[in-house]
Amino acid sequence: MSNDFSVVGPKIYYTIHTGIPILGDFNITETLIVSWLVMIIITGLCIFLTRDLRIENISKRQAFAEMLVEMGNNFVRNNTGGNKFDKLIPFVSALFATSVISNLISLVGLRSPTADLSTEAGWAVVVFIMITATKIKTNGVGGYLKGFTTPIAVMTPFNILSELATPVSMACRHFGNILSGVVIDGLIYWALGLASAALFGLIPGVVGNFLSNIPILSVGIPAITGVYFDWFSGCMQAFIFCMLTVMYIANAAEEG
Amino acid sequence: MGDFQILAKGIALAGCGIGAGCALIAGIGPGIGEGTAVSKALEAIGRQPECKGDVTSTMLLGCAVAETTGIYGFVTGLLLIFVAPGMFMGYLN
């Protein structure tokens, strides 16, 4: 039982030396492995849910799958107002599913891929590109560039900053929430381990030595904090990320 | 390792620690903001109890967005505690 507390980044399992200057070496990290696992879980779930589809006398499984699809459709349609963005539905659903499963996978002791800034940055950049593309499609390149000079030309740098702040804030919000969960879970486990070591160390002799090495208090108590930091925070952040994605894109299409 | 280096490292570590502490002041804003949001939401629910579901979900969304600044502070604090010392140590060695 270590008395030191540390929060470390994802483990690097294997490094492929690519020699590409800017990108550097390709590291197979815990993030990538777990995100592949998440993809396998989601795809497996999809295949499992859509097995044996029927029109009448549907099973509970099919009802659940239909509920998920309806939820996805309604989420996008209600927030954009109409069927204009139906192409976004699979993207937003994939984003949400990946995010939720990634956040909740920490419950089984794996490291969330979302506790790595690169993951959220990737998503946020994709969303940012989509927002920009929608804006350019709506207003044209000239209109898009002109949008930066409103209300007056002096505001241009601030407008550019606020434009760039969108992906940064989206990524950091999600990342920070999940990382805070990781850190606080780590802190709680560490503190409970120390506490149980101190508590059972009071028992003299071999029994005390043996018991003090087992973090008995760690069983059960972290589940209570996990309700907020894993379940609530994980679902909420995934929801907010998708909500913001849809709303930003819908707003981008409305301008002009 | 000379005395100067040890002093420099000590100052760097102290700066990181103080900075992390200051960064977490950012938690005050979201705390106040979320408190206001929740109190207003409770008032709304008190006035119109039939809107409880809508008000609650919107409030949660707003709270989560308002929490962003606090999260920024938290991330900054984490950076200062876990990343910055290593960086400074690398420079100072």
Add this chain to the structure above:
Amino acid sequence: MQLQALMMLSAENTQELVTLVPWTFIATIINLFIQMFLIKKFLFKPINDILEKRKNLADKTIREAREAKEEADSLKDQYEDSLTSAHAEAAKIVSDAQKEAQSKADALVKEAQEEAAGIKARAAADIEQERKKAVNEAKDEIGSLAMDIAGKVVEKEINEADHKKLIDEFINQVGA
């Protein structure tokens, strides 16, 4: 210093806590799009197909129900029409029968009248004939009587032809 030592130690096999790794970044984006494709293929396509099919089925059922209702309505209309026409027909039959009866009665009456008129006419003709006959007879009687009288008066033998001529002249003068 212990912290630093730990960080040095862990730097061997972990990446930093808050950092951007380009390859992870790229891999995440690719993963996201693969995930999108997979979700689209394995969840949205089949479920949307099924929902579409069910919607079509429901539409079909509603359409069929509507058609059945329309058919029932048209049948009802038809029945009502036929009922009305039956009523009309009955009324027509009754009126026809009445008309026929009336016409028959009229015809009968007319026939009877005609017959009566015929009888009357015949009777009148008979009477006329009788009268003529009686007149003729009376003429003949008068002729013969006059001949007798004339014969007796004249007492002279004249031939039958002159005789007759004389009588006729006389009768004509009398009859005129």
